[in-house]
Amino acid sequence: MAKAVLLILLSAYVITEMPQASWANRPEEAPKEKVTNLQFYFHDTLSGKNPTAVRVAQAPDSDKSPTLFGATFMVDDPLTETPDPNSRLLGRAQGLYGSSGKQEIGLIMAMSFCFVDGPYKDSTISLVGKNPAMNPVREMPIVGGTGLFRMARGYAIAQTHWLDPTTGDAIVGYNVTVFQ
Known part of the structure; x- marks a missing residue:
């Protein structure tokens, strides 16, 4: 009997000495989500x-395919403030894309937008998803980030500003909405 009473008293003491619940258990005190548009x-x-x-890899028949199906490209593309290549450099798109469509030009993209100037310097946003490149407007998912964009999620809207169909060179405008 004495052991039972001691156990009950000890349990009551442990419960009262536990720290208060964190903000995660009280949604009214949770930090507000931040939205950034770029x-x-x-x-x-x-x-x-x-x-x-x-181009770093290709399937045996990539060059025979009208969509370059199976070709994979490594990129280190400048990100600028305006469509003018000589405008202010904001960052670099580093990663890869591959032609994943047999019937349409569709790219699977995995890259980080690495910012080198401005308020987001040294922060990145990660994009992974399908880019139906010939559509006038494309939406792709933002799946993470680093620095000021840690734990980011969101979406990128891409629109081709200029395309040279002979070389494949392109300038693409990106509007990115990030939640973190």
């Missing part, structure tokens, strides 16, 4: 003496 231009250059996208 706009920049992606300059993808496959031609010339200094390309920013290079």
Whole structure:
């Protein structure tokens, strides 16, 4: 009997000495979600003496395919403030894309937008998803980030500003909405 009473008293003491619940258990005190909207231009250059996208792999029949199905490109593309390639450099798109469509030009993209200037310097946003490149407007998912964009999620809306169909060189406008 004495052991039971001691156990009850000890349990009551432990419960009263536990720390208060964290804010995660009290939604009214949770931090507010931040929304950031970004706009920049992606300059993808496959031609010339200094390309920013290079083919690193391909399927045996990629060159025979009208969509280059199976070709994979590594990219380090400048991100600028305006469509002018000489405008302020905001960052770089680094990663890869591959032609994943047999019937349509569709790219599977996995890349980080790495910011090098402005308020988001040294922060990144990660994009992974399908880019139906010939559609006038495309939406792709933002799946993470680093720095100021840690734990980010959201979406990117892409619109081709300029395309050279002979070389594949393109300038693409991106409007990105990030929640974190």
